[in-house]
Amino acid sequence: MxxxxxxxxxxxxxxxxxxxxxxxxxxxxxxxxxxxxxxxxxxxxxxxxxxxxxxxxxxxxxxxxxxxxxxxxxxxxxxxxxxxxxxxxxxxxxxxxxxEPAEHSTAPHAAEASDPQSLVLVCYGSGNRPTVNSQPNYVWNDSSHKWEWRNQVTSGTEGFNSDVQIELYGDHGRIHLGPKLVPPIHSGGDHGWWNLENLVVGRDQITASYRLNGMNKPKVTVDRRTGLITVKAMTDFSGRCDVGNWGNGQRRF
Structure with missing residues (x-):
């Protein structure tokens, strides 16, 4: 690691x-x-x-x-x-x-009040994504009464390694995805970055989601004690995030 x-x-x-x-x-x-x-x-x-x-x-x-x-x-x-x-x-x-300007003296957001910090997380791990394969095969043709070559389409999954980067600024954040985590049909990205939605930065856990397209909205969970990250969607990903030093019994970040 x-x-x-x-x-x-x-x-x-x-x-x-x-x-x-x-x-x-x-x-x-x-x-x-x-x-x-x-x-x-x-x-x-x-x-x-x-x-x-x-x-x-x-x-x-x-x-x-x-x-x-x-x-x-x-x-x-x-x-x-x-x-x-x-x-x-x-x-x-x-x-x-x-x-800080005077207008910044208002009460902080609830998430920031419990853990108000800015973080950059660099995560490495692996995942599985759906695949579609086309393989030539012999198929019996009832009309011509003979065997013919045809392409047979099968679906499956394949494993991959990737990295993920997360930037958090209080209640605002974004995520950078490795190429294997970006589907062929997507929208809303900016040079590999997607804005995080429904972001909750808790003391021991960070949760959020992002929108790849209308049907694909992955959910992100980061355990701040272990550093483990999971991304649940059509393409799943799990790994570990690193940011610096941590002590026994303390959060990794």
Whole structure:
């Protein structure tokens, strides 16, 4: 089993239910730009780079804008900006003078009140998916009174190995699926990412669902003590998630 340490910025506690990932309209035009040119543009717009980390094949860099009091996460893949999101200010917590605005003083969401944190989980495991096979076979033809070659269609299942990545920001989250977990007919994905729905982040368990298509809405369950993850749908998956250190009797994350 490979292990991935969770970046400190991703483990920062959130102050309120409004502190979730959002779009960043002032810099959304930079999505798709080359990283070098994008950095120049971010600097010219008042952003300062704070820190970065690598998760799977992506580099996440956090930028802070003192004037707008905005923290953004920039995902870089193959030298280009793949996504830019406004994230909780705690992710830029090494910046001086960051304070939550007054409107953030409201009572936190129930899920956050019990366990208000932001997590990145990298999970590895295996699963089974349905398959359809076509095999040539001899079939007796009553009309011609002879044996003929025909393709016989059979259904079955096949096993596979895959990885899953989950990002949680308070009561907001998304899931990145390996190619084997994505059916041929799907909708709503964004470069392999799907938004999590019905998300409940409990002290010992995380549950959610996501919509691949109208008939396929997998359910996700993560045990925070053991690190085990299950995805129940037409294609099932189970594995283990890693984020960092844990002690005896403590939650893995």
């Amino acid at each position: 490979r292990h991935a340490l969770i970046p400190a910025a991703f483990a920062a506690a959130l102050a309120s239910s409004s502190a979730v990932a959002q779009s960043a309209p002032d810099v959304e035009d930079l999505v798709g730009a080359r990283a070098a040119g994008g950095e120049t543009q971010l600097l010219s717009r008042g952003y300062v780079s704070r820190h970065s980390t690598v998760v799977r094949d992506q580099r996440f860099t956090f930028w802070w804008n003192e004037r707008t009091q905005r923290c953004i996460s920039v995902s870089t893949v193959d030298g280009r900006y793949a996504a830019i999101l406004g994230v909780p200010q705690a992710n830029c917590s090494d910046s001086p003078g960051i304070n």
